[in-house]
Amino acid sequence: MMKKAETIFGKVVFGFAAVCLFGALGAQSVQAAPGIPQGFDSDGEKIFNRYNETPLAAMTGTDGTRNLNAYYDLRQYPGSPPRIPHKVATSFSGEAQNCLACHETGGYDPELDAFAPVTPHPENVLCYQCHVPMRTDKLFVESEWQSINPPKLGLSQLGGSPPPIPHSLQLREDCIACHTGPAAVAEIRVEHASRGNCRQCHLPMVATEPPVKAFKRN
Template sequence: MKRLFIIFLFVLLLGATIGLWSYSYFESHEEATIETNRISESSSIPSEAGMFERSHFAMEYAIMPIDEDYQRDLNSYYDNRAFYGAPPTIPHQIEEGGIGANACLKCHENGGFVDKFQAYTPVSPHPEKSNCVQCHVQVKSTSFFVPSTWVKNHPPATGNQALEGSPPIVPHSLQLRENCLSCHAGPSAVKEIRTTHPDRINCRQCHVINEKKTVDIGTFKREIK
């Protein structure tokens, strides 16, 4: 009886060994497959998720001719803001109850030319923020109610390369500006900051962030004690 048990155990182990070897052998001969995952907000560059979300427009922007007659410039861009870094105001009439979410995104999600205003609609860099009037307000008055000494701060200048020939730095934070293409590409882009290569959508591969203001400290001299 003991001998039969040993033989049974041996056969069982031998069968398991042959089974595992066969499984490993055939697995090693299968063709390798590569899984590709769409970059999303959980990617390693979450601050640029919005740009990758709209990357399907990048090639269209690259081959799209520039409409010279209806270009936005930096002056109009900053005139529509209370100060540098402020959200743009709403420069047109809006119907009561017709603001926010889909009402605004009908025009501002993908842009396009609007005959009524003879302009290209600016694209929102954050269409997921649906309560638009939490930050964007209509202009109710063109003058102050009382005299004021308020002066706008100066926006960064264009051509702010660290070195001659190097890519321009990013002079602002990326919060609520996750989609670079919304301001720097397409027909509604500001002409002074329009990119020449919207198809290269990984912007921070070359452009680094530097929103710190610097002042001229003169010639640096080390004190000798």
């Protein structure tokens, strides 16, 4: 189970492909009146916009190849920016359009034979600022780095109740980007992609932060 994931992202595939089937289907975004505030409520507008723009087929499709182990293999600690697991052209140095061609709305890339994961923050266009490719697997010196476990899944308060959002919403405001569609990580993919008001049921309870004290009357 653990090994299978590595074979998909572990092998080196040359060339950067930009054939993204779903990209063409994106509708124009909904615009509020000028002068209406933007960027409040953890940028919740993103969820509604993506929900409205993404065809249902694109939200419910799955190829089931990405799993949580593969996901955390690309990260150094829970919440760190993932490294780029595929080959990128050396001349490419942060031109957003190249990354976003695949990662803005997702879609199938025949060269990598994989669906591109969708970024929850396409407005940050200097991708290389945080995401870097891996050119060698040799270390300069061994590291004693250790991190904490990633948040457990299934932290539902009751059997069957909606699990809380175990991660911070910073840069990960757009639930639909990561939790639906063919590239979604199998373990965290929602089975009810047809719902659009995610935070109606799922509240943030950041698992890596100390818990809030229970309510007590003064």
